Amino acid sequence: MLKTTAKFAIFTALSTLLLQTSLPAQARPTQPTQTKNAEAVYKKAKAELPEEWYVVYRITERIARANGQDTSPWRVVVVPEYQTNAFATDVNLIAIYSGIMDQLAGDSSALACVIAHEMGHHVKRHIAVGEAEKDRIRKEAEAEVMAEAEDARDDVEGNAVGGAILGTVGGILGGAVGAASNVGQSALEGASRQRVADAEERVQEIVKQKEQEMAETFRRQESEADEVGYTYMTRAGFDPEGCLRVMDVLGRTPGAEFDTSHPSVPKRVEQIKALMTQYPAQTLAQEGKTRLTGNPLSYSLSSDGMSLRINRRGGGSTADDIDRRFGQ
Numbered sequence: 001m002l003k004t005t006a007k008f009a010i011f012t013a014l015s016t017l018l019l020q021t022s023l024p025a026q027a028r029p030t031q032p033t034q035t036k037n038a039e040a041v042y043k044k045a046k047a048e049l050p051e052e053w054y055v056v057y058r059i060t061e062r063i064a065r066a067n068g069q070d071t072s073p074w075r076v077v078v079v080p081e082y083q084t085n086a087f088a089t090d091v092n093l094i095a096i097y098s099g100i101m102d103q104l105a106g107d108s109s110a111l112a113c114v115i116a117h118e119m120g121h122h123v124k125r126h127i128a129v130g131e132a133e134k135d136r137i138r139k140e141a142e143a144e145v146m147a148e149a150e151d152a153r154d155d156v157e158g159n160a161v162g163g164a165i166l167g168t169v170g171g172i173l174g175g176a177v178g179a180a181s182n183v184g185q186s187a188l189e190g191a192s193r194q195r196v197a198d199a200e201e202r203v204q205e206i207v208k209q210k211e212q213e214m215a216e217t218f219r220r221q222e223s224e225a226d227e228v229g230y231t232y233m234t235r236a237g238f239d240p241e242g243c244l245r246v247m248d249v250l251g252r253t254p255g256a257e258f259d260t261s262h263p264s265v266p267k268r269v270e271q272i273k274a275l276m277t278q279y280p281a282q283t284l285a286q287e288g289k290t291r292l293t294g295n296p297l298s299y300s301l302s303s304d305g306m307s308l309r310i311n312r313r314g315g316g317s318t319a320d321d322i323d324r325r326f327g328q
């Protein structure tokens with residue numbers, strides 16, 4: 001026979017269980033109880049930051065912690081321009097146009113998807129790799145164009161023909177190809193115009209092909225960033241459908257269908273839906289929950305007042321870090 005205290009314990013456990021199951025869904029707390037410290041930090045942030053900074057701080061610090069991306073600081077700039085866009089430049093710098101913040105006002109999950117997507121570009125090293133890739137493609141184009149110019153030169157015996165051909169593509173790929181183009185058109189006189197025209201056409205084809213290669217690289221990177229965006233924001237506990245709502249806004253933005261640097265919006269929607277099946281939201285959220293039990297990351301205002309720094313785990317003061325390590 002059970003002792004009275006044991007019986008009471010079972011009764012309490014049972015009634016708690018019954019109470020929980022009978023509570024309507026909205027009455028149950030959806031987030032783990034925050035630490036007293038977290039509450040104080042967020043309250044202070046809300047009081048002292050402009051609203052849009054408070055919003056990006058809360059979102060970024062949460063995504064960073066939930067995904068183990070809190071070992072170095074993030075910086076966020078809200079660019080006061082009306083564009084439906086965001087971009088990632090410099091190390092861990094995220095720039096968001098106030099336009100997109102307006103378009104997504106009231107929907108923290110949608111904005112979280114945008115921020116997580118930009119974090120994805122950093123995590124995947126797209127900025128560094130992207131520049132190197134562009135450089136490689138440009139150099140290849142230059143070499144192929146030079147070879148075409150060489151051929152044409154041999155054919156028409158005009159020394160400046162190569163330069164003239166290069167001139168036709170100057171600026172299209174930018175930089176290196178255009179640099180060899182400053183030879184005058186007058187040298188074309190007496191040359192076989194047909195040969196030159198053929199060579200020019202081939203050069204245009206090379207340029208077109210290289211531009212397509214670049215666009216493909218960009219589109220691949222966008223898909224990768226979309227995948228990181230979805231998984232990161234979901235791990236942080238946001239509503240994954242927020243990513244679809246962003247796509248809805250992008251899809252209705254004028255000019256979206258002419259954008260070749262991103263996959264088309266319907267394709268991105270398709271990919272996000274596939275990711276939702278591949279990485280179920282509940283599993284991701286559970287993974288993030290265990291990482292979100294600690295204290296929030298702190299923030300600092302940049303000295304020029306233009307950006308917000310979301311500090312690494314352990315804080316944003318190097319002086320304090322030295323003091324902690326070695327004493328004052």
Ligand SMILES: [Zn+2]
Pocket residue numbers: 117118121222225
């Ligand atoms: Zn992107």
